[in-house]
Amino acid sequence: MFETAIQTFTSPVVLFFVLGLFAAYVRSDLAIPEPIAKAMSLYLMAAIGLKGGVAVAKSGIDGTVIAALAAGIVAGFVLPLFAYVVLKSFGKLDRINSGAVAAHYGSISVVTFVTAGEILTGQGREPGGFMVAVMAAMEAPAILSGLMLARGAGSKSGTQSTGEMLHEVFTNSSIVLLLGAFAIGMLGGAQGFAEVSPFFEAGFKGVLCIFLLDMGLIAARRMMDSRAVTWRLGVIAIFLPIVNGAAGTALGIGIGLDAGSAAALGVLCASASYIAVPAAMRLALPEADPGIYLTMSLSITFPFNVLINIGLISAFAAMLTGAGGATP
Amino acid sequence: MIETVIRKRIEILADKALQKRVTDAIDRAGITGWTIVPVTSGRGREGHWREESVMGTDKVFVLTIAAEDKAMALAEELAPMLTDLGFILSMWDVQVIRGERFD
Numbered sequence A: 001m002f003e004t005a006i007q008t009f010t011s012p013v014v015l016f017f018v019l020g021l022f023a024a025y026v027r028s029d030l031a032i033p034e035p036i037a038k039a040m041s042l043y044l045m046a047a048i049g050l051k052g053g054v055a056v057a058k059s060g061i062d063g064t065v066i067a068a069l070a071a072g073i074v075a076g077f078v079l080p081l082f083a084y085v086v087l088k089s090f091g092k093l094d095r096i097n098s099g100a101v102a103a104h105y106g107s108i109s110v111v112t113f114v115t116a117g118e119i120l121t122g123q124g125r126e127p128g129g130f131m132v133a134v135m136a137a138m139e140a141p142a143i144l145s146g147l148m149l150a151r152g153a154g155s156k157s158g159t160q161s162t163g164e165m166l167h168e169v170f171t172n173s174s175i176v177l178l179l180g181a182f183a184i185g186m187l188g189g190a191q192g193f194a195e196v197s198p199f200f201e202a203g204f205k206g207v208l209c210i211f212l213l214d215m216g217l218i219a220a221r222r223m224m225d226s227r228a229v230t231w232r233l234g235v236i237a238i239f240l241p242i243v244n245g246a247a248g249t250a251l252g253i254g255i256g257l258d259a260g261s262a263a264a265l266g267v268l269c270a271s272a273s274y275i276a277v278p279a280a281m282r283l284a285l286p287e288a289d290p291g292i293y294l295t296m297s298l299s300i301t302f303p304f305n306v307l308i309n310i311g312l313i314s315a316f317a318a319m320l321t322g323a324g325g326a327t328p
Numbered sequence B: 001m002i003e004t005v006i007r008k009r010i011e012i013l014a015d016k017a018l019q020k021r022v023t024d025a026i027d028r029a030g031i032t033g034w035t036i037v038p039v040t041s042g043r044g045r046e047g048h049w050r051e052e053s054v055m056g057t058d059k060v061f062v063l064t065i066a067a068e069d070k071a072m073a074l075a076e077e078l079a080p081m082l083t084d085l086g087f088i089l090s091m092w093d094v095q096v097i098r099g100e101r102f103d
Helices: A002-009 A012-025 A034-059 A063-090 A093-104 A108-123 A131-151 A162-170 A175-204 A206-225 A233-253 A258-269 A276-284 A290-322 B016-028 B068-085
Strands: B005-015 B034-036 B041-044 B047-050 B059-066 B088-096
Touching: A002 A012, A002 A290, A002 B041, A012 A108, A012 A233, A012 A290, A012 B059, A034 A108, A034 A131, A034 A175, A034 A206, A063 A233, A063 A258, A093 A131, A093 A233, A093 A276, A093 A290, A108 A131, A108 A162, A108 A206, A108 A258, A108 A290, A131 A162, A131 A175, A131 A276, A162 A276, A175 A206, A175 A276, A206 A290, A233 A258, A233 A290, A258 A290, A276 A290, A276 B016, B005 B016, B005 B068, B016 B034, B016 B059, B016 B068, B047 B059, B059 B068, B068 B088
Parallel strands: none
Antiparallel strands: B005 B059, B005 B088, B034 B059, B041 B047
16 A cells, blocks of 8 residues: 555656646746647547557457446446435535536546556556546536436526537537547557557657646645635545545456456546536536536545545555456 | 717626627627637636636637617626626727627
């Protein structure tokens, strides 16, 4: 466990994130220009989608891949229900905001997943390439679940038809890019990827470092400006990733995934979206307060996952496999 | 001396993700043109906000110029959104050249 923690805190990716947090807390004027931050997020999503597609083209689609996809989709629908109950009861949030926050906690964070991939690979537990497909499959179900929970209250966004809402959810830029790049990777295979790999591989870790620097800055500044997040919501933003992460990892081991892939499923369940879901919520549920859902997912859950929870999940996966579960 | 006429200049601060709802309302009010201007940061009742294009929380100003009756029709249509979605609308008299373009 101690060794895992050391590996996490000596990863340049994590250290750049810590630098971003530090710079914001000391009120440095360090800033990444917005168009560059946006371009980096598109680059990362295209790269991760491509790599996942190529990995699946190499390994093929077998029973394990299908089981992982099914587990991810079911988790995407179910996790918001659990989050919603906790947010309404312990968090004392109203129905619309509970539904919006629940959608974030059922969906996934691409950057948390990518960071976990780097850390797990460094520990010799590289997740299977098909986990990228699982990640993409988990983005949308939680949005639908969260919206259904929130709209049960008779949300005023009834001016928007269900068709329009579904169109916005499924044509969300990150979903289109992730799935599109995944399909391109599958069609092109290793040979096709070789032509573009200098761009998508050589720069990947460097771009991830700078992107996480920006995320650290934004997370800390948002936290310092936050007025809407109560201590109860702060507790939930730590509690949900611990419980969801452990449940996701156990589910992964239960369906026969190797330790790295099971840990990746745990990280996906533990992570909360702060790119795709906020954009979808602003369109489909505009009455919900971004000050609540973004501060919880980006300023509390994301740092907790990157700095602590990925290490815990990795150790938990290793413990479960060492205890007689499936092995790599 | 060049001739000018009085028109209403309307300025709406809205989320970039929701700007189409504003421009659709402008079209429905029969106003022919509008301009989108990006903004970088600000402070309001909900606290400080910044341009965060990755999370899609960036805001824009939607600007338009129209005759008073159309400006009032637009304000009426947008009024519910001001409360529900946190938009800000202001309007004031301006002098324009070629007033027929802003009827």
